[in-house]
Amino acid sequence: MIVGIVDNAHFPPWDLAVGAPLSEEQRRVFRQRAGQPFPAEEVAAAHDELEQLSSILADEGVEVRRPEPRDHAASYAGLGWESTGLYDAMPRDLLLVVGDEIIEAPMAWRSRHHAASAYRPLLKDYFRRGARWTSPPKPELIDELYVDGWTDQPDGEPFRSVITEYEPTFDAADFIRCGRDIFGQRSHVTNGMGIEWLRRHLGDHYRVHEVTLADDHPMHIDASLMPLAPGKLLIHPDRVPEVPELFKDWEVRSAPQPVIPDGHPLYMTSKWINMNVLMIAEDRMVVEEQDRPMQELAESWGITPILCPFRNFNSFGGSFHCATVDVRRRGELRSYL
Ligand code: ARG
Numbered sequence: 001m002i003v004g005i006v007d008n009a010h011f012p013p014w015d016l017a018v019g020a021p022l023s024e025e026q027r028r029v030f031r032q033r034a035g036q037p038f039p040a041e042e043v044a045a046a047h048d049e050l051e052q053l054s055s056i057l058a059d060e061g062v063e064v065r066r067p068e069p070r071d072h073a074a075s076y077a078g079l080g081w082e083s084t085g086l087y088d089a090m091p092r093d094l095l096l097v098v099g100d101e102i103i104e105a106p107m108a109w110r111s112r113h114h115a116a117s118a119y120r121p122l123l124k125d126y127f128r129r130g131a132r133w134t135s136p137p138k139p140e141l142i143d144e145l146y147v148d149g150w151t152d153q154p155d156g157e158p159f160r161s162v163i164t165e166y167e168p169t170f171d172a173a174d175f176i177r178c179g180r181d182i183f184g185q186r187s188h189v190t191n192g193m194g195i196e197w198l199r200r201h202l203g204d205h206y207r208v209h210e211v212t213l214a215d216d217h218p219m220h221i222d223a224s225l226m227p228l229a230p231g232k233l234l235i236h237p238d239r240v241p242e243v244p245e246l247f248k249d250w251e252v253r254s255a256p257q258p259v260i261p262d263g264h265p266l267y268m269t270s271k272w273i274n275m276n277v278l279m280i281a282e283d284r285m286v287v288e289e290q291d292r293p294m295q296e297l298a299e300s301w302g303i304t305p306i307l308c309p310f311r312n313f314n315s316f317g318g319s320f321h322c323a324t325v326d327v328r329r330r331g332e333l334r335s336y337l
Contacts, residue, residue, distance in 0.1 A: 001062050002091045002122060002325045003054045006046045006316060007069035009038040009087035012111030017146050020162035020188040021219035026267060035084055037073070038316065042265070045312035046089075050323065053286070053308050057324075060280055060306065065327075067091075067118040076114060078141050083110040088118035090318045091325040093220065095119060096172035098182070098202060099333065101132040106139045106197075108169040108189040113141060126327065136197055139169050152216075159218060162188045170194030173220035173322065175208075178227045179334035181246055182208045187218035207337065209246075213239045222321045223272045226255075229282035230334070232301060236272055246337050253301070256293035260311065268317030276319035280306070286320045 012018055014034035019027040037043075054064045072085035086109070094115045096103040102123060104116040116123070116135070127133045139145070145166040153160040163169060174190040175198070176183050182202070184195050199208040213224050213236075226234040233247045237254040258271035266273070274294055278286040285298045287305045295305040310319055 001057060002065050002067070002095070002119065002327060003050060003057065004087075004089040004091045004323045005067055005069060005118075006038075006043055006050060006087055006089045006313065008072045009043055009089060009316060010072040010084060011036050011038065012086050012109065013083055015110070015146070016150050017109060017162050017188065018111070020150065020152075021217045022268060023217070023270075029267060035073075038087075038267075042312060042315055046316055049308070049310050049313045050089075053310065053320065053323065056286065056306060056308050057280065060284070062280060065122050067122065070118055078110065078113065080142055081110060083113065085114065086111045087316065088115070089313075089316050090173070090322040091119060092222065092318070092322045093171050093173045095325045096175060096198075097325060097327055098177065098206060100130065101134060102126060102327070103172070103198075103201075104133075104135040105172040106136045106167075106169050106194065107171055108139070108141070108145065108163050108191075110141050113139075131327075134201070136168060136201070139167050142166075145169065159186070159212075159216070161186060161191065163191050165191050165193050168193035168197040170198065171220060172325075173222055174218075176221050176225060176227065178230075178246065179336055180206050181336060182206055183211050183221065183225060183244060184208060185211055185213055185215075185218055185221050185224075187215075187220070189219055209244060211244055214241050215239050220318075220322070223269065223276050226275055226277070226321070228277075228279050228285070228301075228303070230336070232303075234275055234277075234297075236275065251301075253297065256297055259291055259293060260314065264311065265315045266317075267315055269314070273314050273317075273319045276321040278320035278324055279303075288314075288319065 011033040014031045094105045150162045170190040224236045224239040233250045233252045255275035258274040260271045289307045289309040298305040
């Protein structure tokens with residue numbers, strides 16, 4: 001598994017596309033602090049939690065790989081635009097592993113245009129050792145990709161994305177895989193062409209299903225729909241109006257109420273980041289140390305909780321699933337449909 005790093009994390013330059021998936025309050029902070037580093041003490045505390053996660057995983061027999069720190073304040077340019085970076089904390093957002101193939105996501109945020117670079121040394125090594133390594137058409141990220149003057153859809157109206165269908169874009173974390181079936185959602189970073197690109201690229205060996213969830217600000221599916229193990233599906237209590245057909249014989253449970261206190265900074269996500277757990281085997285779940293309700297859910301489902309402090313990391317926009325990417329797992333490739 002790859003575990004991300006939070007070193008040198010920066011707020012990206014402000015634009016509509018960055019603001020779209022955030023709450024009003026989060027937008028205010030991102031606008032104010034655009035281009036600035038995240039608070040040093042918060043980075044240090046999150047760094048420490050990532051170290052603990054890495055050693056817990058290693059103790060569990062997982063081979064852990066980490067990227068090297070980079071400078072996210074350095075600016076770079078595309079055709080008619082300029083940006084600085086974000087962080088390398090969430091490898092799940094950008095690396096999609098399907099069988100022996102690793103796909104670099106064509107991300108829609110300009111601040112993440114070079115996100116894969118952090119992982120290139122690892123990707124080259126996997127390639128040398130036999131992995132297939134793919135990068136979809138490199139997105140241009142010019143103004144045509146973004147809806148001019150975008151505003152939130154009014155309450156109760158269908159989701160209105162900040163991105164257009166100018167070119168395929170997706171984040172890897174808008175997809176979640178069960179064997180040969182991959183579930184994906186349109187979001188503020190994933191468009192219809194992005195989903196279709198993946199579907200055609202993977203061909204007949206995999207089925208890509210588009211799901212529509214009840215998420216007002218969708219970006220990344222892994223705090224909404226989380227298959228934990230064959231037969232066990234964890235869902236957000238309100239975001240999954242209809243459980244996809246594949247899961248009809250599965251036991252479906254709603255995530256327990258989050259226990260993250262109100263004052264705790266969450267710069268980019270909702271408190272439902274509590275359901276962003278990491279399964280390291282069908283019966284072993286990495287779960288936040290203070291999250292007793294999620295630990296109880298695991299226990300009552302025959303899953304052993306493995307505790308790790310991660311609240312400081314949560315502030316940066318993810319939890320255990322986001323912070324990691326499992327490159328290789330033992331077991332057979334199953335078909336659940
Ligand atoms: N959008 C989700 C929420 O706010 C968080 C998803 C985070 N996932 C990730 N891979 N970074 O509830």
